[in-house]
């Protein structure tokens with residue numbers, strides 16, 4: 001299985017939100033998000049869900065791809081609306097709740113200290129786990145901490161879990177650093 005840490009930074013920045021639901025939103029979508037699309041086939045769906053959730057042995061079929069799209073769009077629309085100070089459409093809530101109603105991934109303890117394993121993971125279960133994370137995020141205090149990266153050319157989502165609530169960048173390694181460099185140049 002490919003791990004987040006094995007990905008080049010250009011791709012890894014999509015998966016640094018700290019929330020699997022928002023990481024999942026960064027795999028593409030409709031409209032504005034279509035430029036980010038990396039899920040063109042069931043195999044790619046299984047691959048990226050494996051990376052995001054750290055699951056081994058996922059397989060996906062055409063029905064999973066069809067089920068994924070409305071869920072991803074609902075999570076994306078909800079998160080971006082909240083980041084803009086808006087509310088979540090009832091139709092998006094319905095889609096997320098429906099996906100969460102399926103059984104989620106079941107954690108399993110293998111070797112102590114070696115990370116959580118998953119018992120017989122399936123793609124529908126992975127999508128349920130993603131939907132449940134979205135519910136947890138949107139229903140809790142962090143819903144008001146969802147932001148869009150301050151870089152004009154980025155557009156990735158982030159959850160600001162810092163105590164002062166002043167986080168602006170998707171990642172310091174990329175957008176934060178670029179802004180710092182630009183700041184230095186302007187002062188020179």
Ligand SMILES: [Zn+2]
Nearest residue numbers: 149154170175
């Ligand atoms: Zn950024």
